[in-house]
Amino acid sequence: MAVMVGFAERRRELLEAELQRMAAELPMLGVERSYLTGDLARGKVEVGSALELVLVRQTDEPFRRRADFFVAHLQPRVATRFWVYTPGEFEELGARDPVLRRALADNA
Numbered sequence: 333m334a335v336m337v338g339f340a341e342r343r344r345e346l347l348e349a350e351l352q353r354m355a356a357e358l359p360m361l362g363v364e365r366s367y368l369t370g371d372l373a374r375g376k377v378e379v380g381s382a383l384e385l386v387l388v389r390q391t392d393e394p395f396r397r398r399a400d401f402f403v404a405h406l407q408p409r410v411a412t413r414f415w416v417y418t419p420g421e422f423e424e425l426g427a428r429d430p431v432l433r434r435a436l437a438d439n440a
Contacts (some may be wrong), residue, residue: 339379340377340381341377343377343378343379343381344372344377344381346410347372347377347381347382347383347410348372348411349372350374350383350408350410350412351368351383351385353409354383354385354406354408356393357358357405357406358387359438361389361401361402361405361406362389362390362391363387363388363389363392364388364390364419365387365413365422366385366386366387366388366409367385367386367387367435367436367438367439367440368384368385368435368437368438369384369385369386369431369434369435369438369439370382370383370413371384372384373438373439374438380400380411380415381411382410382411382412383408383410383411383412383413384412384413384415385412385413385414385415386415386416386417386431386432386435387402387414387415387417388416388417388418388422389417389418389420390419390427391414391416391418394438395416398414398416399413399414399415399416401416402414402416402419412433415435417433
């Protein structure tokens with residue numbers, strides 16, 4: 333069991349380092365707000381955990397294509413999931429959208 337704990341701890345370190353690297357670049361990419369969610373936000377990192385970010389940015393891209401911009405510009409070094417909402421969507425959907433509700437709860 334100690335081996336798995338070591339792997340999970342290493343994964344947490346990798347995710348935190350990647351979060352720090354990306355956070356510095358988000359404002360330059362037009363991100364108005366960002367929220368860490370998922371395993372890292374909850375302090376329950378496992379070997380297969382991904383970095384999960386909800387981003388608020390003005391865009392005309394369809395929802396399903398918005399993450400592509402961040403993958404291309406940030407070139408994640410670990411498994412990363414981006415959910416990108418416009419400011420209007422964030423305000424309108426915040427109480428109903430399960431991803432936004434989870435992100436807001438993780439950051440409360």
